[in-house]
Amino acid sequence: MRKLIIFSIIGFFAQLIDGSLGMAYGATSSSLLLMFGVAPAVASASIHIAEIATTAASGVSHLYFKNVDRSILLRLTIPGAVSAFIGAAFLSHLPGEVIRPFISIFLLLLGVYIVYRFMFRERKLSSKQPAGVSSRFLTPLGFIGGFFDAVGGGGWGPITTPMLLAKKGMTPRRVIGTVDTSEFVIAVSATLGFILFLGWGQFHWVWVFAFMGGGILAAPLAAWLVKIIPSYLLGVLVGGFIILTNANTIIQASEFIPSSWIPYMYAVLLTLWTIAIIYQFRHRPRSSVHAEPLPTPAVHSKQAVE
16 A cells, blocks of 8 residues: 555656646656566556556646647657557667667756756747748657657657757746646557556556546646746756656666766766756746747738638
8 A cells, every 4th residue: 555655646746747847747657666576568558558548637737727739739749649559669679778768868968958948048039920940840740759758658748848948939938847747648649558468357457546636637747838938948957857757767777887876976967957947937027927929910821810
C-alpha cells in the first residue's frame, strides 16, 4: 500500500510537470519503475497505458483553456502515432539506453538556445500572427518523437516541445498545450503495439492505476498554470528544465565524470537556472506579462475575412 501511495504521488507531480512544461511524465514515471527493477519494455508499456487516461485529461484541459494550436495538431500527431507503434514493436530488440544519451546532448544544446532566445531575443512581443509550421518540419519531428517515446518510455514531450519552441513565432503556452493534447494518440498507438507484442499478462496493473489516478488529478491544474504564466518566464522554465533533465541523463551515462563532481555540477546548473528566472522577473517590462501577443484585428486580416 505504501508503494502505491508513492506511485500515485509521483504520477501527480509527473503530470503537473508534463502538463505545465510539455514533457517529463514518461521520463519521470519510467525512471521510477526501472529503479524498482522492472524490465524496460514492461516499464514503457505500463506507463503508456497510464498515459492514455492522463493525456486524455490533459488534452481536454488544454482544449478548455484554449492552449492548443489546431493548425499543427494532426500534422504532428499522425506520424507520431505511426512511429510510436513501430517503436513499441522493436523495443525488445533495440538498446534504448544506448541511444538516449546522444539524444540528450542534442536536447541540452537546444535547451540552451531556448533559454537564450527567451532571455535576450524576445524582449518585445510582436503584434504579428505566429509563423506557420510546415508539414516538412512536423512530419519527421512526429516520427522521431513517437519512436523514441515508445523506445525510451518517454520522449514525445522532450523531443517535440523544444523543437517547436525553437521555431520563431511559436508561444510556449500553445506549444505545450498542443504537445500534451497530441500525446493521447501517441500513448494509444504505443499501447496497442505493446499489447500486440508483449501481451496483457506483462503489465503491472496496480501500478498503472496508481500512476493514472495521480496524473488525472494533476491535469487540470497544470493546464491552468500554463495559461497564466507569462511566455517569457515559461520559456526560461522550459529551457532550464530541458537542460537539467538531459544533463542528468548525460551525467548518469558518462563513465568519465567522478562521482564526487556530480553534486557540484547539479548545484551549478540549478544556480544558473535560478539566476535566469530572477533575471526575467527583474528585467522584463511590465507590458510583457501576456502569455502571447494579441491577435491582429479581423478587419486587417485577409485570412480572418475569408
